[in-house]
Amino acid sequence: NHEILQVQLKHFQKNLDEAITNRYYKIVFIHGVGNGRLKQELVGILKEYKNELTYRDGDYKKYGFGATEVIIKSA
Numbered sequence: 001n002h003e004i005l006q007v008q009l010k011h012f013q014k015n016l017d018e019a020i021t022n023r024y025y026k027i028v029f030i031h032g033v034g035n036g037r038l039k040q041e042l043v044g045i046l047k048e049y050k051n052e053l054t055y056r057d058g059d060y061k062k063y064g065f066g067a068t069e070v071i072i073k074s075a
Contacts, residue, residue: 009045043068055070
């Protein structure tokens with residue numbers, strides 16, 4: 001399970017960095033509901049970017065309960 005989590009976090013970090021570099025307005029990460037471990041890890045990483053972005057739960061109607069929407073602040 002630890003190895004799977006590390007692969008997921010690496011993929012998340014790569015896509016987050018790409019979104020910031022390419023000046024995306026927003027990106028939605030689907031992490032599922034599960035026991036919440038992946039979401040906790042994602043939020044921990046997102047908190048390190050507090051000056052560059054904000055985040056919130058994704059639209060429940062669109063993504064269900066297992067998504068986080070990241071809004072990237074413009075430069």
